[in-house]
Amino acid sequence: MIxxxxxxxxxxDFYAVRNVNFNVQDxxxxxxxxxxxxxxxxxxxMITGFIEPSRGQIIxxxxxxxxKPKKVKKMIGYxxxxxxxxxxxxxxxxxxxxxxxxxxxxxxKKEAVEKAIMQTGLDKVRNRLTRNLSRGFKQRVSLAGAxxxxxxxxxxxxxxxxxxxxxxxxxxxxIKSFKDKHxxxxxxxxxxxxxxxxxxxxxxxxxxxxxxxxxxxxxxxVETKQVYIVTIEDTENSFEEVFKDYxxxxxxxxxxxxEDKTYVYQIELKENLVDDKEFRKNFAIKCAENNIxxxxxxxxxxxxEDAFIxxxxxxxxxxxxxxxxIQYERELDELRQQKQEKQERxxxxxxxxxxxxxxxxxxKLEKNNKDDNEGGEE
Amino acid sequence: xxxxxKKELKSxxxxxxxxxxxxxxxxxxxVLFYNYFNAGYAHLEYVFYDASTLMTFLIPILxxxxxxxxxxxxxxxxxxxxxxxxxxxxxxxxxxxxxxxLITIFGTFIHFGILRYFGEPDIRIxxxxxxxxxxxxxxxxxxxxxxxxxxxNQIVASVITIGVFILMWFLPxxxxxxxxxxxxxxxDHFPRGVxxxxxxxxxxxxxxxxxxxxxxxxxxxxxVK
Numbered sequence: 100m101i102x103x104x105x106x107x108x109x110x111x112d113f114y115a116v117r118n119v120n121f122n123v124q125d126x127x128x129x130x131x132x133x134x135x136x137x138x139x140x141x142x143x144x145m146i147t148g149f150i151e152p153s154r155g156q157i158i159x160x161x162x163x164x165x166x167k168p169k170k171v172k173k174m175i176g177y178x179x180x181x182x183x184x185x186x187x188x189x190x191x192x193x194x195x196x197x198x199x200x201x202x203x204x205x206x207x208k209k210e211a212v213e214k215a216i217m218q219t220g221l222d223k224v225r226n227r228l229t230r231n232l233s234r235g236f237k238q239r240v241s242l243a244g245a246x247x248x249x250x251x252x253x254x255x256x257x258x259x260x261x262x263x264x265x266x267x268x269x270x271x272x273x274i275k276s277f278k279d280k281h282x283x284x285x286x287x288x289x290x291x292x293x294x295x296x297x298x299x300x301x302x303x304x305x306x307x308x309x310x311x312x313x314x315x316x317x318x319x320x321v322e323t324k325q326v327y328i329v330t331i332e333d334t335e336n337s338f339e340e341v342f343k344d345y346x347x348x349x350x351x352x353x354x355x356x357x358e359d360k361t362y363v364y365q366i367e368l369k370e371n372l373v374d375d376k377e378f379r380k381n382f383a384i385k386c387a388e389n390n391i392x393x394x395x396x397x398x399x400x401x402x403x404e405d406a407f408i409x410x411x412x413x414x415x416x417x418x419x420x421x422x423x424x425i426q427y428e429r430e431l432d433e434l435r436q437q438k439q440e441k442q443e444r445x446x447x448x449x450x451x452x453x454x455x456x457x458x459x460x461x462x463k464l465e466k467n468n469k470d471d472n473e474g475g476e477e
Numbered sequence: 478x479x480x481x482x483k484k485e486l487k488s489x490x491x492x493x494x495x496x497x498x499x500x501x502x503x504x505x506x507x508v509l510f511y512n513y514f515n516a517g518y519a520h521l522e523y524v525f526y527d528a529s530t531l532m533t534f535l536i537p538i539l540x541x542x543x544x545x546x547x548x549x550x551x552x553x554x555x556x557x558x559x560x561x562x563x564x565x566x567x568x569x570x571x572x573x574x575x576x577x578x579l580i581t582i583f584g585t586f587i588h589f590g591i592l593r594y595f596g597e598p599d600i601r602i603x604x605x606x607x608x609x610x611x612x613x614x615x616x617x618x619x620x621x622x623x624x625x626x627x628x629x630n631q632i633v634a635s636v637i638t639i640g641v642f643i644l645m646w647f648l649p650x651x652x653x654x655x656x657x658x659x660x661x662x663x664x665d666h667f668p669r670g671v672x673x674x675x676x677x678x679x680x681x682x683x684x685x686x687x688x689x690x691x692x693x694x695x696x697x698x699x700x701v702k
Binding site: 144147148149169170172173175177179180181183184185186187188192196197199200201202244 | 479480481483484487488491492550551552553554555556557558559560561562
């Protein structure tokens with residue numbers, strides 16, 4: 100499990116990442132979404148221990164990155180952005196060097212290198228210099244370097260950027276296969292990729308996390324209108340007439356006229372008033388009643404792209420003073436909370452002490468009474 | 478550390494850098510040797526004494542790429558996110574460069590063999606000079622490595638290294654105080670067949686200082702990066 104608590108990274112007056120909080124459960128595949136310069140890579144670099152946060156704490160499987168970096172680094176396989184490789188080494192030499200850097204014991208090294216090469220489909224190019232490989236293969240070599248030794252956590256920065264569609268599909272399938280075996284954090288600009296691979300999405304903008312949810316929930320959160328696309332055959336040209344005054348429809352628009360004399364319409368319903376099943380049923384009945392052949396009806400779903408755009412657009416730009424003020428207030432809140440917790444703990448301990456004292460007193464009294472009774476009997 | 482040494486040696490020997498260094502040194506060493514040999518001197522220490530100035534320009538060939546190339550190519554991320562300590566990475570690179578220097582020094586035994594065939598060179602003085610030369614190179618490499626860690630431009634790294642080495646030539650002329658910091662001056666005693674403990678300690682201290690400074694520079698970059 101990865102816990103990122105109140106993490107900020109500051110360069111001079113500029114906050115690259117500000118008060119970031121999130122958790123990643125074991126075996127989860129999490130996607131980082133954000134525009135260029137949003138803070139995705141900075142956050143990933145802080146998790147891997149490559150850069151230190153200005154404040155906050157990162158805990159990986161119960162180990163603090165700051166206090167025990169070596170232990171944390173052993174658990175992480177990192178594929179940096181831009182696939183940096185040692186170009187004077189062959190694929191096998193590179194993966195083997197990565198295994199050495201990761202302190203994999205010599206007896207397991209050969210097997211680990213072989214496994215990583217096979218997993219990433221590099222078998223045919225294992226003896227070629229990395230500088231002579233295509234972009235797709237370079238990406239795979241970098242991934243193999245991260246995978247070698249089966250680390251519990253994989254952090255992949257833009258793993259499919261610059262690949263052709265076939266290679267993208269292969270890499271995506273490979274990442275999907277890591278589910279439950281590895282905890283994966285990946286960053287991407289490609290929204291469809293994130294929605295296909297990831298179970299959870301973290302949207303980051305201007306250094307702040309603005310949403311953490313499943314792709315489905317994020318998509319649902321922006322579904323503000325119900326839009327249907329229908330294909331009909333209308334020999335009597337009565338469709339618009341029939342549905343013009345239909346009380347559930349807000350807007351009716353012809354979007355295409357096919358060569359086979361069928362039409363495609365876009366129907367927007369009155370905002371979220373209508374049950375999907377009921378509308379489809381009523382629509383089919385009405386079409387049948389008016390000799391309109393209903394050839395297909397589909398609902399236009401909001402996608403992750405809509406969610407992303409909605410979340411990041413119109414986000415307020417803060418001045419440095421405002422940022423400092425927010426930061427100051429957050430720190431104050433934290434301190435207040437800590438103080439309150441301390442006070443509560445103190446009171447709890449005091450109460451416990453008093454209870455113990457009371458119990459001791461009672462015990463003593465009972466003992467005295469018992470002694471008195473025994474003395475009286477004698 | 479051994480993984481880094483192995484990889485660095487491979488990089489030196491699979492690229493022209495290692496061969497350029499060894500070849501350039503042995504070529505210039507041979508020219509100097511020929512001059513002394515023609516003049517009738519059967520002393521390899523004289524050649525080493527002159528060759529020590531050559532190292533001012535040759536050592537940056539080995540050191541300029543050490544960290545600046547890693548930084549420029551982004552492979553620094555692979556090193557710094559690995560569980561290996563920064564010290565072991567720095568030492569790995571340092572030792573690999575020292576091994577190349579050692580191979581180069583071994584190459585000069587050919588010249589010793591020639592002298593031995595024609596004359597009677599003193600093996601003890603020659604070995605003592607070689608030791609001094611090795612220590613001088615060690616100090617040079619540690620500084621060159623430090624220069625490479627502070628910039629991502631290899632040319633800048635080599636210019637800093639050469640500039641500081643040249644400055645060290647002139648330091649003793651400025652003040653007696655500065656002569657203690659001149660590496661060439663420290664090497665002076667070895668060609669006379671004297672292993673001065675204080676000189677050895679100074680070479681080692683100089684090297685340790687710049688190895689540690691390199692570690693600090695890399696460590697510090699993590700917090701300011």
